[in-house]
Amino acid sequence: MSKVNFDILLTEAIDNLYEQTKAKLGNLEKFTNEDGKIPFGISRDWSKAQPSLREIGMSDELVDDILKRFEQSSFGSLRQAKNGDWIVEGLTWGTKAPDFANDNSDACCFTEKFTMQATGTATPVRYLCFKDCETRLDRLMKEKMHFKQGDLINIFQRLGMSYEEAEQFMAWYTFAFIVQRHIVQGMLNFQGQGLRPFAGVAEMMSHPGVTPIDASGSVIGAFRQVACYLDVLDRQGANYKIYVHPLTLRGIKSEIVPGKDGKLPEGWAINGESITFKGIPFGKSYHLPYDMETTMTGEAYVIDLARVEALTEHPLFVPQSSIHTVRTEDTSKPGCEVICDKYENFGLVHTNSHVSHLLVANIPLDSTCPAVVFTRIQGLLTGLNPFPMATIPAPAGEVIP
Numbered sequence: 001m002s003k004v005n006f007d008i009l010l011t012e013a014i015d016n017l018y019e020q021t022k023a024k025l026g027n028l029e030k031f032t033n034e035d036g037k038i039p040f041g042i043s044r045d046w047s048k049a050q051p052s053l054r055e056i057g058m059s060d061e062l063v064d065d066i067l068k069r070f071e072q073s074s075f076g077s078l079r080q081a082k083n084g085d086w087i088v089e090g091l092t093w094g095t096k097a098p099d100f101a102n103d104n105s106d107a108c109c110f111t112e113k114f115t116m117q118a119t120g121t122a123t124p125v126r127y128l129c130f131k132d133c134e135t136r137l138d139r140l141m142k143e144k145m146h147f148k149q150g151d152l153i154n155i156f157q158r159l160g161m162s163y164e165e166a167e168q169f170m171a172w173y174t175f176a177f178i179v180q181r182h183i184v185q186g187m188l189n190f191q192g193q194g195l196r197p198f199a200g201v202a203e204m205m206s207h208p209g210v211t212p213i214d215a216s217g218s219v220i221g222a223f224r225q226v227a228c229y230l231d232v233l234d235r236q237g238a239n240y241k242i243y244v245h246p247l248t249l250r251g252i253k254s255e256i257v258p259g260k261d262g263k264l265p266e267g268w269a270i271n272g273e274s275i276t277f278k279g280i281p282f283g284k285s286y287h288l289p290y291d292m293e294t295t296m297t298g299e300a301y302v303i304d305l306a307r308v309e310a311l312t313e314h315p316l317f318v319p320q321s322s323i324h325t326v327r328t329e330d331t332s333k334p335g336c337e338v339i340c341d342k343y344e345n346f347g348l349v350h351t352n353s354h355v356s357h358l359l360v361a362n363i364p365l366d367s368t369c370p371a372v373v374f375t376r377i378q379g380l381l382t383g384l385n386p387f388p389m390a391t392i393p394a395p396a397g398e399v400i401p
Helices: 010-025 061-066 136-144 163-185 201-205 219-233 246-255 371-377
Strands: 067-069 077-080 086-096 115-124 126-135 211-214 240-244 268-271 274-277 280-284 297-304 308-312 324-329 337-351 358-364
Touching (some): 061 067, 061 163, 061 240, 061 280, 086 337, 115 337, 126 136, 126 163, 136 163, 136 337, 163 308, 163 337, 201 297, 201 308, 201 337, 211 219, 219 246, 219 358, 240 246, 246 274, 246 280, 246 297, 246 358
Parallel strands (some): 067 308, 211 358, 240 280
Antiparallel strands (some): 077 086, 086 115, 126 337, 240 297, 268 274, 274 280
């Protein structure tokens, strides 16, 4: 089978697929399946269908700001540790002051000098993969089945692909979304709920070197502490940005209001929908923590972008040349064979200075926006689905099958 080239930007990939398949459609037999469970919905006119809500997915500001290939790393070195893990080391150095505890000024000359010290952190590389399997007969049949122009309900299958091409495209897209989520939410000691062990931004921000600040008493007071810390740190070349979930940003904005003198609190500026603190911009990510069930709070990651990198072997949308197809003979399956396409990537998020970052916790969410308001559109908040559906409650007494 000849594969469609997905190794280009999303919109370009769709246009490319269209151009490759349009000329062939007139000569291909069209199949429909009125009763079967075809994955993308054929035999109904979906030409005027719109996304249930909106796209939230493949543009995450935090990931966009830190993602690089291994070869583009600005700091850190890759090596294999004694336990077999592949790690990236971030090294820093400084000086140790002389010990003047016993200096009683009775000596004519000082005898101790500053000494050089070095320290480092080791972050393990972790592997992620997605496997898309089907029987040989299923693959053959899906290659023959083609959509009609009115059959499709979203941008990925609107342009006359075969079912096989559409499913490959969706697998490619799904794995990109999985990797993106791990870059932000990955933890080395947690797996489940759609996550595998991975050193993501969440792992970095849980390090004891990251300074925590509690905003439960006052958002303005918490960010004054951030200002105090950064004023003392005063590192040349720093490039700070504050990342929050959109709900957390709304909560912050609700607190930053002009005082009796008509001025905003010190350090804050608002320009239209944009907000900054001491000139530091805010960025949004749907993958960042917030709690609307119990605490009604969110978190802010104050990150020095000059000190953090997300390194992966491939871009989020892996090159088609990296997709491995594995065939396994199985006489119990139609076609006597199971075919699996395996998508894989590996990487980590690392920093060479945990003390350059701050975690502002317990930021109150906007009290005028309780969880019940979002019941029907909660999929837009979680970051788990790039095209979430509206969740409509069943009428009283009605049972949803």
